[in-house]
Amino acid sequence: MSNYRRAGLVLAAAIVLLVPQPASAQVNLVGYWNPLVADEDFIERVPGPNVGDYAGLPITDAARKRANTWDAGLLTLPEHQCKPHPSTYGFRGVGVLRIWEERNPQTQQLVRLKTHIQWQEQERDIWMDGRPEPSELEAHSWQGFSTGRFEGNVLVVRTTHLKAGWIRRNGLPLSDRATMTERFLRHGDLLTHVMILEDPVYLSEPLVKTNGFAVAPTGTMEPYPCRPAVEVPREAGEVPHHGIDDVPPTREFGQRHGIPEEAAAGGAATALPEYMSTLPSLPLAEPKGDPNEGFGPPPVPAGRGGGGRGRGAGAGAGPAAGTGRGR
Amino acid sequence: MPARVFVHPRVALVAATMVAAVVAGVVAAQQAPPQQPNFDAVTVRSFRVQDNVYMLAGAGGNVTVQIGNDGVLVVDTQFAQMAEKLLAEIARLSGNQPIRYVIDTHVHPDHVGGNERFRRAGRAIVAGNVAGDVRGNEGATLIAHETVAARMSRQDGATPPAPAGALPTDTFFGERDEVFFNGEAVRLIHQPAAHTDGDMLVFFRRSDVIATGDVYVNTSYPVIDTARGGTINGIIAGLNRIIDITVPRDKQEGGTMVIPGHGRIADEADVVEYRDMVTIVRDRVQEMMKKGMTLAQIKAAGPTSDYDGRYGATSGFWTTDTFVEAVYRTLGGK
Numbered sequence: 120m121s122n123y124r125r126a127g128l129v130l131a132a133a134i135v136l137l138v139p140q141p142a143s144a145q146v147n148l149v150g151y152w153n154p155l156v157a158d159e160d161f162i163e164r165v166p167g168p169n170v171g172d173y174a175g176l177p178i179t180d181a182a183r184k185r186a187n188t189w190d191a192g193l194l195t196l197p198e199h200q201c202k203p204h205p206s207t208y209g210f211r212g213v214g215v216l217r218i219w220e221e222r223n224p225q226t227q228q229l230v231r232l233k234t235h236i237q238w239q240e241q242e243r244d245i246w247m248d249g250r251p252e253p254s255e256l257e258a259h260s261w262q263g264f265s266t267g268r269f270e271g272n273v274l275v276v277r278t279t280h281l282k283a284g285w286i287r288r289n290g291l292p293l294s295d296r297a298t299m300t301e302r303f304l305r306h307g308d309l310l311t312h313v314m315i316l317e318d319p320v321y322l323s324e325p326l327v328k329t330n331g332f333a334v335a336p337t338g339t340m341e342p343y344p345c346r347p348a349v350e351v352p353r354e355a356g357e358v359p360h361h362g363i364d365d366v367p368p369t370r371e372f373g374q375r376h377g378i379p380e381e382a383a384a385g386g387a388a389t390a391l392p393e394y395m396s397t398l399p400s401l402p403l404a405e406p407k408g409d410p411n412e413g414f415g416p417p418p419v420p421a422g423r424g425g426g427g428r429g430r431g432a433g434a435g436a437g438p439a440a441g442t443g444r445g446r
Numbered sequence: 447m448p449a450r451v452f453v454h455p456r457v458a459l460v461a462a463t464m465v466a467a468v469v470a471g472v473v474a475a476q477q478a479p480p481q482q483p484n485f486d487a488v489t490v491r492s493f494r495v496q497d498n499v500y501m502l503a504g505a506g507g508n509v510t511v512q513i514g515n516d517g518v519l520v521v522d523t524q525f526a527q528m529a530e531k532l533l534a535e536i537a538r539l540s541g542n543q544p545i546r547y548v549i550d551t552h553v554h555p556d557h558v559g560g561n562e563r564f565r566r567a568g569r570a571i572v573a574g575n576v577a578g579d580v581r582g583n584e585g586a587t588l589i590a591h592e593t594v595a596a597r598m599s600r601q602d603g604a605t606p607p608a609p610a611g612a613l614p615t616d617t618f619f620g621e622r623d624e625v626f627f628n629g630e631a632v633r634l635i636h637q638p639a640a641h642t643d644g645d646m647l648v649f650f651r652r653s654d655v656i657a658t659g660d661v662y663v664n665t666s667y668p669v670i671d672t673a674r675g676g677t678i679n680g681i682i683a684g685l686n687r688i689i690d691i692t693v694p695r696d697k698q699e700g701g702t703m704v705i706p707g708h709g710r711i712a713d714e715a716d717v718v719e720y721r722d723m724v725t726i727v728r729d730r731v732q733e734m735m736k737k738g739m740t741l742a743q744i745k746a747a748g749p750t751s752d753y754d755g756r757y758g759a760t761s762g763f764w765t766t767d768t769f770v771e772a773v774y775r776t777l778g779g780k
Contacts, residue, residue: 179755180752181753181754181755182752188752193722198689198714198715198718199698201697201698202698202715203697203698203699239697254491255710256491256710256711258713259710259712259716260699261697261698282719283719294755294756295716319755321755345697360726363730363747
């Protein structure tokens, strides 16, 4: 090869490298996506988790205590009824996901990706234009402030400025100091969503969850209006909750499923495969008082939350039943 | 109609001197004030909250500023040492519009410390709003609840009487007062026995923003100044009142925005989260008191432990222990 020819090739390569690539070279996530719900997260996604089931979650003692004293009746308060899932939970729901782009009309640079999940209209901006995070004194939102970038064909998103939310729909809380890192990976008609959730208050280690979606070529999106109403007349200022000396729901959950209470209570150790080997040595939860308390027929109505210690409505029913938090 | 009282600073000072002489020896021990920061290192940051209402953060409580063709209305003035920086930022935001009103949400020096300088920097509108600045040399109108004026004008625990120029010029008794300014109604709502005995919520009705003073903060457990009439039930009543006033735009988000006494901009959902926490802690302490537990036993039982990671403190001006004790005392614990 002559020197001229070699120089020409080098020049051509340089031009290819230096000229901005059209954004379309990146993976295209735009479209409608249906969540794949028939997986190990089915209970999480559809009926809702059992009250008292924290197994496998790296929660802190503080998170466990809050969940143990949580009363699903809280969700009947008008000011709680129309809360959407925060972005830290919504992708685990069952609603259709729509993703679309906003591009600068002059440069065609990607300004933001927008996502919308049907249940409670969880709409989110993922800013792709390199803008900085807002001040810590700016308002927080359910979906938070998200910035994204492509690493190869993977969309990586970081989210801050979240409102206090939930790790699970059984009272496990997430604080407004939580942050989230996500990865969106497309494999043909499938989309894998990975989230890494960190919370200095209620998680002792990062919580990693994955969710699957499939392309929906004829997808549609229905609106989801919500207007709160008084569902249960209460004394002004009443906030339903259980006492800190009440029997913890982890015991009820353990008794019902033959799981040691310690395992039901969760914690980072319970997330590891080797924890399985310790289970036979752990005592099963012992009934306290009436062993049927809280399990069978609807309990006698009590003043708070419609059920005293009967936190679930019966076998298999999670707090989603009848609480207005349907997904 | 609310009862409004104009207190001329000179009159107030004479009264203050007389009252202070009587009460100085009997005022209960006051809580130690928060440590003051290095003011030289503090910068003022401003945030547009909604419409023409801004939040300014520096050292001390948040400052709320409403700006329009009529001039500037300011809620709270931080520490005295912050006044020049705050005034410079307000002048920048408003294009050098005059400050017409200064409103105090309560008596603490991290909220009223700049009163005198702010008042001097402003000009009141008098004579039925038609004569312009005829009383310009007397500065801005300074509004507070009567109990704030009373406390500021006497020796209040370790706090000496405020200088005459820092005292409120307009006060009101009872539940509410109102101002119409810059094309919007501004409602001044007294919240009795909450953070102190002179708290005020300031609701900008058109801009849909409420400045809460320290009835709502999101940086710590509620600070209850028991020596100045604060109570846990008053705090909870105040939080519920804020929730009554606020209306979310949609999906329990946005709509009425909330400027807390300390901390970040919020909305109803944030106040609900906080109200839930405070109510649950109050209920727990009350339940323990019914069982006959002592304060030491209640503290040991950890009625706040599931919230301490977010709101608690083990050192400084307002610790978790101090909060639990204030809850206990104001629920009748001895």
